[in-house]
Structures are given as C-alpha cells and as structure tokens.
Amino acid sequence: MKILSAEFVVSNQHVDACPKHQKPEYAFIGRSNVGKSSLINCLTQRKALAKTSSTPGKTLLINHFLINKDWYLVDLPGYGFAKRSKREQEKLARIISQYVEQRQELTCLFVLIDSRIPPQPIDINFIRKAGEAGVPLTIVFTKADGVKRGEREAHISQFLRELQKDWEQLPPHFVTSSTKRLGTEALLDYIQTINQQIKTA
DSSP: OOOOOEEEEEEESOGGGSOOOSSOEEEEEEBTTSSHHHHHHHHHTOSSSSOOOSSSOOOOSEEEEEETTTEEEEEOOOBSOSSOOHHHHHHHHHHHHHHHHHOTTEEEEEEEEETTSOOOHHHHHHHHHHHHTTOOEEEEEEOGGGSOHHHHHHHHHHHHHHHHTTOSSOOOEEEOBTTTTBTHHHHHHHHHHHHHHHHHO
C-alpha cells in the first residue's frame, strides 16, 4: 500500500471525544523512546506528521490522522511516562487505558517494542493486560538497525517466549527500522489486507 495522503484530524485527552466513524482505526503505542513517532513518519513518508523529540514521552494526547481518506492512524501517548510527576503518570495511564479498552472503532493496536534490548516487564505486562481485555493487537519490534542481527533475534525470541507463558497463540509480529525502512512495506501491506477483509466482510 502506498500512502498518498495523511491528514491530521484532532488531538484530545478523552476517548469519548475521539472521532465517530465507520473506517478502520489502527493505533500505535509503546514505551517512551521506543521510536513510535519515527515509525509513524516513516510509514506515512512525512517528516513531521508525528512529533519527534530527543526527550522521551512527548506525546501527551490521542492524535488522529486520516490516511488515504480510507482509514485512521492513531498516535497514542507512550507508557512508562519518562520523567513525570505521579499526577501526570496517573493522567496518562487513564488516557491510555480508556482508549485501549473502550474504543470500539479500534481495529488493531500496534504495540512497539525496542528490539535492541532484552524483554522488559513493563512491555510484557502491557501486552498481557491488553490481551486479557480482548484487544486485537500486533507487536512491532523497532530500531532493528541499532543492534547486531544475532543479538536482535535473540531479544525477539526471548520476548516471544515470555509471551508464550500467557498466550496460546501469539499475536502477529513485525521487525522494523525507521532509518533503513525495514519492515515498513510489510506493515502497510498487513494493514491493507485487514482493510480489504473488512470491506468484503
């Protein structure tokens, strides 16, 4: 799939204020500094559709973008929250949980995982909780160019083995690099396949 248009629609803090529509909606989330904004910009081939920053945790709102006038991409706040007060952490946790667990328009939640490091409990726990809530999700390993192939594959295997402790069937997963554009076409084709399935259902 080629992305011909990507339009910012709205930012807000409440799931009830999100756009009402009948289009597929794909949300991207991950721990702070996982490379979410860079991946979104790479997928859409826009340099600054999603705001990137050297400071982790800059996305504080639910951001909706209309892609090809056909489906929605949603940039969610990161979990982990970087350096934030307890009050801010609680607020962001509430924004995330309300969207993930209550958003009926959500077609698939892409959970981004840093492939450069071993499995982190915060990621495993987030995926476990989303799975228990029945949220349709896909795992996206990011920053694949930032570590040697053998080490990256070891981290991914370790992560999937951790998930197998709770999942009878693992969610789909992709390996990506925003810098090298690795895996981005496969990810977009995956979205297109789901869109086509929805249209023919």
